[in-house]
Amino acid sequence: MAVKVKENEKPSRIWQYLKESHKWENYVFLIFSVLVLILGLLILTGALAVKNNIWLIGDHPKVFGWILVVISGLFTIYGLYPFFKPALPEFKKVTWLTFGKFVGNSFRVLLFIVIFALLFFLYDSFITQILARIFD
16 A cells, blocks of 8 residues: 655655554554553552552553543554445445434334234233143
8 A cells, every 4th residue: 555645755664554554453453452441441440559659650540541541442443444444435325214214114113012012911921820820
């Protein structure tokens, strides 16, 4: 994948490396995001104590915990983006229902759920009465 460069401007080697698509890197980022999220949540809940004498982190462990959670979110987005990138143009092809059809379909689904809930309730009460007469 070629990186577009403005005239007389060289992209950094790190940026070039990050722009290349390496499938294994996405998995590494996702694994790190889970680990960093766990670490941040342990600090935020107090299950992992940070000593007060640690420079910058010791005075503000909750802030550091939130920073770790944010970093975890960024790692997750960076790791999952290549998987969802091909699906984004497909969303433009989706045609959504009109509001009237949406309400009509929702009403039908809710009516169907209510009918089946009543049916199961009647079956349950009928079977319960039969079993009560048999075993009592």
